[in-house]
Amino acid sequence: MSVPLFDAATPRAPLREGLRSAIDRVLESERFVLGPEVASFERELAAYCGASQAVGVANGTDAITITLRAMGAGPGDEVIVPSFTFYASVEAIVHTGATPVFCDIDADTYCITPETVRAALTPRTKAVIAVHLFGNVAPVGEIQALGVPVLEDAAQAMGSRSAAGRPGSLGVAATFSFYPSKNLACFGDGGAIVTNDDAIAEEARILRFHGSRDKIDYEQVGYNSRLDELQAAILRVQLPHLDQWSDGRMQAARNYEEAGLAELASLPKPVAGASPAWHLYVVSHPDVKRLEGALAAAQVGYKPYYRTPVHRQAPMLEWGAGVDLPATEHAARTHLAIPMSPGLTRAQADEVVAAARAAS
Numbered sequence: 001m002s003v004p005l006f007d008a009a010t011p012r013a014p015l016r017e018g019l020r021s022a023i024d025r026v027l028e029s030e031r032f033v034l035g036p037e038v039a040s041f042e043r044e045l046a047a048y049c050g051a052s053q054a055v056g057v058a059n060g061t062d063a064i065t066i067t068l069r070a071m072g073a074g075p076g077d078e079v080i081v082p083s084f085t086f087y088a089s090v091e092a093i094v095h096t097g098a099t100p101v102f103c104d105i106d107a108d109t110y111c112i113t114p115e116t117v118r119a120a121l122t123p124r125t126k127a128v129i130a131v132h133l134f135g136n137v138a139p140v141g142e143i144q145a146l147g148v149p150v151l152e153d154a155a156q157a158m159g160s161r162s163a164a165g166r167p168g169s170l171g172v173a174a175t176f177s178f179y180p181s182k183n184l185a186c187f188g189d190g191g192a193i194v195t196n197d198d199a200i201a202e203e204a205r206i207l208r209f210h211g212s213r214d215k216i217d218y219e220q221v222g223y224n225s226r227l228d229e230l231q232a233a234i235l236r237v238q239l240p241h242l243d244q245w246s247d248g249r250m251q252a253a254r255n256y257e258e259a260g261l262a263e264l265a266s267l268p269k270p271v272a273g274a275s276p277a278w279h280l281y282v283v284s285h286p287d288v289k290r291l292e293g294a295l296a297a298a299q300v301g302y303k304p305y306y307r308t309p310v311h312r313q314a315p316m317l318e319w320g321a322g323v324d325l326p327a328t329e330h331a332a333r334t335h336l337a338i339p340m341s342p343g344l345t346r347a348q349a350d351e352v353v354a355a356a357r358a359a360s
């Protein structure tokens with residue numbers, strides 16, 4: 001592959017020694033689940049996000065389900081969510097017993113807006129899930145001004161910023177995934193909930209541990225959804241480097257702009273006030289099959305992520321059938337992720353743009 005879709009190994013290479021000694025430290029400690037590494041990572045992550053609390057869980061999907069339950073969502077409630085997102089954003093709602101209500105996105109930012117949310121509001125709306133898709137930062141403040149609490153699905157937005165702060169400090173709570181392809185990644189599954197709301201954090205801590213504070217008395221039917229010490233130790237080594245990697249992602253986006261990509265495809269647009277640490281760099285092209293062919297011929301990595309939006313996936317038809325989301329359908333038809341990594345050079349951007357030119 002001349003330019004890979006993503007490259008996490010190169011930026012991580014200088015940290016190998018630090019990672020090995022963190023793994024050794026856990027091995028020596030004989031503490032493997034919810035120990036001091038997790039507690040330290042939770043403090044460091046909360047501080048990074050500008051929030052008071054972080055709760056480590058097993059993955060980003062559980063993080064959403066647990067947060068929704070901690071926000072009180074359950075049967076009879078509605079939760080507004082975009083359909084142009086990873087399936088898990090919606091699946092997590094169904095697991096709480098609440099009803100997903102799909103809303104549209106802005107075609108340029110791929111994020112939900114106050115207008116698309118307003119169109120889906122009802123008296124039963126309990127919460128909105130604002131997905132910070134591809135690393136963009138949805139307009140959380142404006143959506144909350146509608147009078148409805150926002151859960152930020154920030155699985156793809158670790159390292160991004162907005163004028164109002166970082167994901168994790170914008171809504172009622174935010175959820176993150178540390179799946180290996182993410183901007184901040186562990187070596188397996190991992191996730192976290194970040195919030196300034198002590199009651200939500202406390203409830204999330206109980207829910208991640210079978211609904212118990214002490215594994216003696218049980219207050220809720222909860223989950224076994226804990227972050228491992230090994231994963232927390234691995235994340236702690238990398239967190240101090242995240243901003244540098246995010247700057248690299250922002251520079252990579254500038255490299256594409258300077259290489260002239262905007263003449264060949266529609267580039268992703270930051271939401272007003274947002275500085276996205278692009279997790280995926282997703283362009284839009286009217287003849288996307290042709291663009292795919294041109295990139296494949298030049299051995300440039302690419303991937304369509306959400307060709308079938310969530311509301312049209314078979315298990316979601318109960319809530320999605322007949323829902324009309326024109327910007328979502330347009331994005332689903334025309335989007336394509338092209339290479340994005342913290343170290344993507346101007347020469348690589350030129351190569352991608354030269355390959356894309358063959359499709360114009």
Ligand SMILES: Cc1ncc(COP(=O)(O)O)c(C=O)c1O
Pocket residue numbers: 059060061062085086088089131153155156176177178179189190191
């Ligand atoms: C937008 C979004 N939400 C939720 C998730 C779920 O995270 P995980 O895979 O850690 O469960 C992901 C991860 O892929 C995601 O991209």
